[in-house]
Amino acid sequence: MEKVIFDGQLINRSEASVDIEDRGYQFGDGVYEVIRVYNGKMFTSKEHLQRLFESGKKIGMDIPYGLDEIKAMLEDLIQANNLTLGTVYLQVTRGVAPRNHMFPSSDVKPMFVAYTREVARPEENMMNGVKTISVEDIRWLLCDIKSLNLLGNLLAKQKAADAGCFEAIQHRNGTVTEGSLSNVSIVVDGVVKTHPANHLILNGISRQVMLKTCEKAGIPFAEKPYTLDELKNADEVFLTGTTVEVMPIIEVDGQRIGNGKPGEITKKLQELFKAEIEEQCGQLFIQQ
Known part of the structure; x- marks a missing residue:
């Protein structure tokens, strides 16, 4: 029972x-x-x-x-x-x-x-990457509160689902904030860039783990706003979240990111994130 x-x-x-x-x-x-x-x-x-x-x-x-x-x-x-x-x-x-x-x-x-x-680990999507769309961020201005008011997130996620995509990347007047259920980061010239943890995004726990692993591994990062154009022209783009861990994005609005495959820094961050999990929870096994 x-x-x-x-x-x-x-x-x-x-x-x-x-x-x-x-x-x-x-x-x-x-x-x-x-x-x-x-x-x-x-x-x-x-x-x-x-x-x-x-x-x-x-x-x-x-x-x-x-x-x-x-x-x-x-x-x-x-x-x-x-x-x-x-x-x-x-x-x-x-x-x-x-x-x-x-x-x-x-x-x-x-x-x-x-x-x-x-809930299984999304290993296939983590290996191959996912497709996304961009949508205007219509939510309220206290997104740092993890409240039960999620209608804006639901509408964004449904738009992604209707388009056959995994996630919706939200932006305010062209400045990327976050996904409907995840944080979004880009990689440009070897530097990871993610939106600052202010009232416009939820400071994701997985986002925090990712930044900690960047610091430990010597991967340069910056918590600075970036535009939708910068995202679409980035070398790599990835999501972080409780159920997605570190998830590569290979397409936004039908436009390929990089070479259309998960990037090397994203894959390195996946390994580092997995190591953090195993340090706390024990060895992870590939699901069959």
């Missing part, structure tokens, strides 16, 4: 139900995280949970558990569901209260839920 965490308790999924006046359901009033699991162990769980608390603080919501307490609950959930390779989704809403645009009184307890899902 699959287990979930509902209101901080480990229960059977069939027993969990969301109240119709949960503010996450009615307003998207909450924050969330997705943590990768390899060999039954969470990767970069501390960083994800720290960001959860930061997002909560930015929307004026106190999360009613400590970081270590949530981590222990998630570990119990993973073990209860015998999850080896996949993800843990967790979210905290402002709780259940009569519908009102103002925040409810302080005696309303935030609602914490979590569940697991089996």
